[in-house]
Amino acid sequence: MSASASAAGPGVPASGGVIHDIGYRSYAGTRLGRAAIVRALTWYSLRSAFGLGRGIKAKIVPVLAFVLMCLPAVINAAIVALSNDHTRQFSYDTYVPGLRILILLLFIAAQAPELVSRDLRSHSLPLYFARPIRRIDYPVAKLAAFFLALLIMVEVPLLLLYLGTVTQVHGGSAVWAQTRELIPGLLLGVAWAAVLAGLGLLLASFSGRRAFATGAAAVFFFLTWTLASLLIHIGQGELGGSQGHSLALARLAGLISPFTVLDGFRLWLGGTTPGQVPDPGHYGPAYGVMLAVFLVIGAGGLIARYRKMGIA
């Protein structure tokens, strides 16, 4: 009985649902613990964030977004190689601000539902909860996976920017100068990925209908960003050309949107590249606080959402 079972490979002929007697083999191998299961779920979810292991259609948006995001770094490499003074074209701490925001917005709206609302739509959560993990492990694995996915989206272009530049500069001090500028950019990228992963998944987890989940994420990120940009312009416009200082409105408006909060946070920490928001000045700490608030709302909200979810 068991001999025929082990001999029968995947090539068993299709036989219209007839149940054959192939014997039962029990499993005597190792069983992984909770941590390994959570790692497996994280890896599975990270792959699905880029459409890996899915059909071609699932790959179009994430791959396109990734390529577009890397495009400026590639262009930079070409310009640096061809020009005489080998000057880097984009800064490490803001990269290409408008492009980065739009691409991430697209990526979150398209892929956050892939991680959370599929399981809601197909009602497969009870199958996860009935396995040897705890309730909190599911949202934690999803958060970790989407954080890593966004980290790839933000950091890989920066690394390409760095590589494209340092291969053309000469001398250890020039390389070191590039590296010193890169590190804050990478650290800021971590903040970007952390804030956006939590908020994106939380918004997407409110509906099992993919269109609604995508809409919720897109509308939130786009509206808050548009509103913040608008208010910043109004704040700066009211002042006219009289002074170099912005109104309180312009300085505080950035608190509305996660994207502008991340930018204000950067300026508060001493970023010098002009960005989305005016220098927050003594409102700087507010950007730090708001960043923490967004982190807590995103991650905490997602965990709370899955804690109270019924299993059937």
Add this chain to the structure above:
Amino acid sequence: MSAQHAAGAAAPGRPRPGPPAAGAVIEAAGLSKRYAGTINALDQLTVAVAPGVTGLVGANGAGKSTLIKILLGLLEPTSGTATVLGHDCATAGMQIRAITGYMPEHDCLPGDLSATEFVTHLGRMSGLPATAAKERAADSLRHVGLYEERYRQIGTYSTGMKQRVKLAQALAGDPRLLLLDEPTNGLDPGGRSQMLELIARIGTEFGISIVVASHLLGEIEQICDHLVAIDAGRLLRADTISSVTGVSQILLIEVDEGTEKLAVELASRGLAPARHQRGLAVQLAGEQTYDVVRDAIVDLGLPLTRMEQRRHRLEELFRDDAATAAQLTGDADVR
């Protein structure tokens, strides 16, 4: 390698609840669950489930799904205790879930994955390493009768195939116990009997203990060794199927004509006949009852077409009239 435990077949006539049975798969003591202070989903449930295939029967809303969730350690009981395979449901839910397969009642499959991908993934979620998960997914899907179809997207499957995938994912982690919630839901008669055959086979040949929650008594009778009947969260009865469906002390008599005359005659001879469908039913008080009935029929010259000892039916467990049910089943356990 095959069928390690032959426990399934050899578990006859274990007496109902009483003291916890040795080697019981599931034990519950005084288990209660009250939702939001209003309804009692479970009410002082005390029961022991022996190895083998056990039917958990009750009307919809009787507390079957609540019991399953408590057993998986996913729901905290309001009071009372429960153990599964020796593990406390309140504190060792993870250990229980590592060796228990669960098949939910409702649809729970993503349409855009193939059965192989999905069952492999859930095997990993059960703690199997990557290659083992692949092998066991292929095995489990073969056991439930899915071959080439398993590479197709689940969205293209029939209801029967989807139910099989649900069963396969429960089997993937090589469980010692399977909790199946209404496994024949939505199946046509053909699919229904195939699913029941499959469950019976898993119970007897694979040596996996199974609890099948169902509101269909016929199915339970067909495949289970034991039965746990609950109603409004309370235990109605826990026993072997054979004892629940055994013969009763009621004699059924059917004559082609003259049923009324016979009733009068039997009453005059000291029996208390009652109408039962097209015939009469009398209480059996030993061999002499047969003689009395025979003599009465012969004296009246009536054509006798049927005389048999009535068998208990599972439905009797759920008679609205508890007194009748108690009388008919000879069971004082019904409250």
